[in-house]
Amino acid sequence: MGAILLGLFVFSRISGLLMALPLFSTQGVPKYVLVLSAVGLTLVLAPLVPLVEQPSSFGMLIVAIASEVMLGLLMGTVVNVLFGAIALGTEIMAQQAGLGMAAVFNPMIKVTSGALGTLATFLAGMVFLSGGVHLHCLKLVAESFSVLPAGVLYNPLNAGPVVLHAVSESIALGAQLAGPVLGLVWCTNLFVGILVRLAPRMNIYFSVGTVLTSVAALSLFALSLPVLLQTHADKVREAAGWLTGLLQLLAGSSG
Numbered sequence: 001m002g003a004i005l006l007g008l009f010v011f012s013r014i015s016g017l018l019m020a021l022p023l024f025s026t027q028g029v030p031k032y033v034l035v036l037s038a039v040g041l042t043l044v045l046a047p048l049v050p051l052v053e054q055p056s057s058f059g060m061l062i063v064a065i066a067s068e069v070m071l072g073l074l075m076g077t078v079v080n081v082l083f084g085a086i087a088l089g090t091e092i093m094a095q096q097a098g099l100g101m102a103a104v105f106n107p108m109i110k111v112t113s114g115a116l117g118t119l120a121t122f123l124a125g126m127v128f129l130s131g132g133v134h135l136h137c138l139k140l141v142a143e144s145f146s147v148l149p150a151g152v153l154y155n156p157l158n159a160g161p162v163v164l165h166a167v168s169e170s171i172a173l174g175a176q177l178a179g180p181v182l183g184l185v186w187c188t189n190l191f192v193g194i195l196v197r198l199a200p201r202m203n204i205y206f207s208v209g210t211v212l213t214s215v216a217a218l219s220l221f222a223l224s225l226p227v228l229l230q231t232h233a234d235k236v237r238e239a240a241g242w243l244t245g246l247l248q249l250l251a252g253s254s255g
Contacts, residue, residue, distance in 0.1 A: 002054060003046075005061075009150035010049055011042040012065050016072020017141050021134060022083040022236075023125050025076070041138065049145045064151045071148065071250065072141065074159050075243050078166045079137060082239035085170040086124045086232045089177030090117040090221075096178075096185045097217030116221060120228070127233045133240055140243045147247040154250045162246045166239060173235050177228050184220050188213045 015038045018024045024034060055061040094116045128134065148154060192212065 005054055006049060006150055007042055007046045008065065009068050010046045010145070011038055012068035013072045013144070013150070014038045014041050014045070014141060016069040016074075017076045017137065018072070020073045020076025020080050021137060022080050022128055023134070025080070026125075045142050045145070048142075049150055055151065064153065067153055067156075068150065070156050071144070071154070074156065074163070074246065074250075075137070075141060075144070078162060078242055078246060079133070079236060079239050081163070081166040081170045082173065082236045083124065083128065083232075085173035085235065086177060086228070087117045087121050088170065088174030089228070090120040092174065092178040093181040093217060093221060096182055097214050097221075120225070123225070123229055124232055124236075127229050128236065131233050131237065133233070133237050136237070136240050137243070140240065140247075144243075144247050147244075148251045156250070158249045158252065159246055162242055162249065166242065169235070169239070173232070177232065180224055181217050181220055185213055185217055188216050 015034070018034050018038055023029070024037070055064050097116075
């Protein structure tokens with residue numbers, strides 16, 4: 001009975017992580033992929049995890065399972081929040097470049113975003129996988145059982161500082177990624193404004209300015225895309241390292 005409960009706890013924590021981790025939580029990924037992945041990882045990790053004290057009642061068992069799922073969700077959310085920074089940055093670029101009306105559904109973040117955001121998010125997902133960040137997250141969830149044993153209750157509110165830090169870093173990273181294009185768009189608008197002042201009778205802003213702004217922004221986006229993806233990947237990898245601090249905060253509140 002103890003081995004079954006242990007496997008259930010391990011499965012719950014891993015399932016929570018996969019449900020929140022980038023790409024794994026993407027709409028369109030078959031549900032059985034997540035289930036089979038969680039089952040396979042459970043079969044590998046469960047024999048290595050020490051047995052814990054069994055819950056005293058059925059109600060405590062439900063609470064313990066919910067705590068395990070919540071822990072996995074918290075770990076995946078910290079990484080996913082930073083992953084969404086590239087969608088935020090490219091959405092800002094698209095709005096400033098006049099591409100805001102070209103919106104499509106972005107299955108990575110499950111919202112409607114511009115074409116630039118969807119393209120950049122898909123490419124960032126490929127970098128996420130090729131860089132092995134998902135493997136690093138799975139390694140951390142395996143190590144988490146030594147910091148916060150399976151079935152041990154904790155206070156999830158203690159994770160607030162790490163989650164808030166991830167949100168603030170995501171916003172800052174999105175602005176940083178959009179910075180070069182915003183600067184170019186500002187210079188382009190300034191140039192068009194000067195032309196409008198020099199030739200007020202020629203409708204330069206609508207005939208030339210809009211097209212010039214879009215072309216300039218798209219050109220800079222294409223040239224800087226490798227740098228944007230690398231910067232984004234480095235920050236997401238750094239966010240995966242924050243999970244250790246998250247586990248330590250939760251371990252301090254366990255009882």
